Amino acid sequence: xxxxTQTPSHQVTQMGQEVILRCVPISNHLYFYWYRQxxxxxxxxxxxxxxxxxxxxxxxxxxxFSVERPDGSNFxxxxxxxxxxxxxxxxxxxxxxxxxxxxxxYFGPGTRLTVL
Amino acid sequence: xxxxxxxxxxxxxxxxxxxxxxxxxxNSASQSFFWYRQDCRKEPKLLMSVYSSGNEDGRFTxxxxxxxxxxxxxxxxxxxxxSATYLCVVNPPPGNxxxxxxxxxxxxxxxx
Numbered sequence: 172x173x174x175x176t177q178t179p180s181h182q183v184t185q186m187g188q189e190v191i192l193r194c195v196p197i198s199n200h201l202y203f204y205w206y207r208q209x210x211x212x213x214x215x216x217x218x219x220x221x222x223x224x225x226x227x228x229x230x231x232x233x234x235x236f237s238v239e240r241p242d243g244s245n246f247x248x249x250x251x252x253x254x255x256x257x258x259x260x261x262x263x264x265x266x267x268x269x270x271x272x273x274x275x276x277y278f279g280p281g282t283r284l285t286v287l
Numbered sequence: 288x289x290x291x292x293x294x295x296x297x298x299x300x301x302x303x304x305x306x307x308x309x310x311x312x313x314n315s316a317s318q319s320f321f322w323y324r325q326d327c328r329k330e331p332k333l334l335m336s337v338y339s340s341g342n343e344d345g346r347f348t349x350x351x352x353x354x355x356x357x358x359x360x361x362x363x364x365x366x367x368x369x370s371a372t373y374l375c376v377v378n379p380p381p382g383n384x385x386x387x388x389x390x391x392x393x394x395x396x397x398x399x
Binding site for chain 1: 319385
């Protein structure tokens, strides 16, 4: 069964450093997403991406964040200057369609980001 | 009012029990509704979509009440493997960006 993959599984970085989290969505999917979950809290939407552009972003997704689909398979989330409060599990997801009642988003296993 | 609100639990039930979870959502224009399951430190996985007519998948039944902005999940004949956090999830308007809003989750612990 096709699945979303993410690398690395755990990333430790120093405050102020740039990090890039990588995702390989399911191959025939057209919509891509990033979510985050701070330990003990709910899953929060960051951004959705379609046709090589952002279709919606949350208030969390400020100028420090960017997304890119550099080739036909990878989808990346960059945090330019990490802060302590960026420590969280980051989930990538993909779906074949959006806004359809029976649509399903498939989530990757996540990257745990620890900012020291 | 929170966008999606759930009783966090935990619900501790014996094997074989029937348990029900409830959820309310704030945006009456929301169109799509889901229950996801999340095991500890793992990714959310779709359990089932929720339709206005209600739907059933084996031991799991989901109901949607649009007038009350209320979603429910019923689990019959609980198994030890049902122990997890159950996430109520809503796709708010405009809907066509795929954004999902998650509730805090309800923790279920099924005991032998």
